[in-house]
Amino acid sequence: MAVADALGLEEYHLVGYSMGAVVSLLTAAQDPRVSRLVIGGMGCAVVECGGVDTRVLDAERLVEALLTEGDLDGYPATARAFREFADFLGSDRPSLAAQARAVHAGPTPLDLVTVPTLLLAGSEDELATRPHVLVDALPDARLRVIDGDHLGAVVAPEFAASIVELLDG
Incomplete structure (x- = not known):
């Protein structure tokens, strides 16, 4: 707004x-x-x-995947795909992580x-x-x-x- x-x-x-x-x-x-x-x-x-x-996408693991600068091995496929898509778009990952925390x-x-x-x-x-x-x-x-x-x-x-x-x- x-x-x-x-x-x-x-x-x-x-x-x-x-x-x-x-x-x-x-x-x-x-x-x-x-x-x-x-x-x-x-x-x-x-x-x-x-x-x-959140039954499909673990919000905390998504937040971790968005905030990590390291390897995404060990993260669920959905969190990895979301992170990779965010990177592809050049998204602001800390903002996405904040939204993932707050959305529920x-x-x-x-x-x-x-x-x-x-x-x-x-x-x-x-x-x-x-x-x-x-x-x-x-x-x-x-x-x-x-x-x-x-x-x-x-x-x-x-x-x-x-x-x-x-x-x-």
Whole structure:
């Protein structure tokens, strides 16, 4: 919200993926300037766990993998893949680690997310299982399932096309 404040925005669309989707949901629940929302890489865990699916991804091991400068041997495959993807994107790993620690501090107030919302979920994404549970918990949401796993769905052509379709609509 501080970025929107600094830019003087009266209204804005918000897009977030994975941990960014949790941040986007929390922002949309608090900031009435969010007019449309696209979230991806999430499913029932937002409703059942409050955010990223810790049943699949051990948050503490993810934090360790994000903060280590050493070898990733011995870390779970999901944490290694997340770290490698963060490095590929040039992400701020300490910030991601802080978000991973904080994301499960409490329930996500889904009833306060009243803007039109699109949930994009990969058909093989183990972090976005049963996405209809999340869609059903949001007052104005729809679901689009895209071929791919957690990292593969993002590069599918229909992923970007779906975002543009909602935001242009």
